[in-house]
Amino acid sequence: MIDVQNDVMAESYNSEAVIANIKSLVDKARSAGTAVVWVQHSDAELVPGSEGWHYVPELVRLESEPLVPKMYGDSFEGTALEEVLAHKGVGKLVVAGAQTDMCIRSTIHGAFARGYDVTLVSDAHTGADLTDWGAPSPELVIVHTNLYWDNQNWDNQKAPGRTASTVETAAVQFAP
16 A cells, blocks of 8 residues: 555545545455555655654554555665565555555556566556646546556556556455
């Protein structure tokens, strides 16, 4: 779960539905005994310990679930994420969170380049409206990211021995 923090989600598109979908994913993963890893961004606006920096109250991390602090878009860059995943024997990631056009994209590409299978949950990621800076609307950013990451319709996210895909929350199944 990437950066589902108070200030990030306060400015994000369709955040209530996305948070509900992420909560559902977390519940499914826990029920199946699948590792849940939390990633939390810090920077000049997301100051550690501040109210805006904390995860949204709907999502409660268990003590047994790793929390990976980060300072860059790619959740692997300058963090212990790879070590955490190796320790848990993880080779496939199911990714959800915020922001689609920054940390989500950076992380899914970073994971794929490092050899992980990566599934992006198509209705469980979001971002802020950056149209004032020339970006497409958040809804279009989400649609485009889902489109190019979905290897079932497009054959553009391809590498030896790994897969890229998208799936809706309702269809996510974690193996026990």
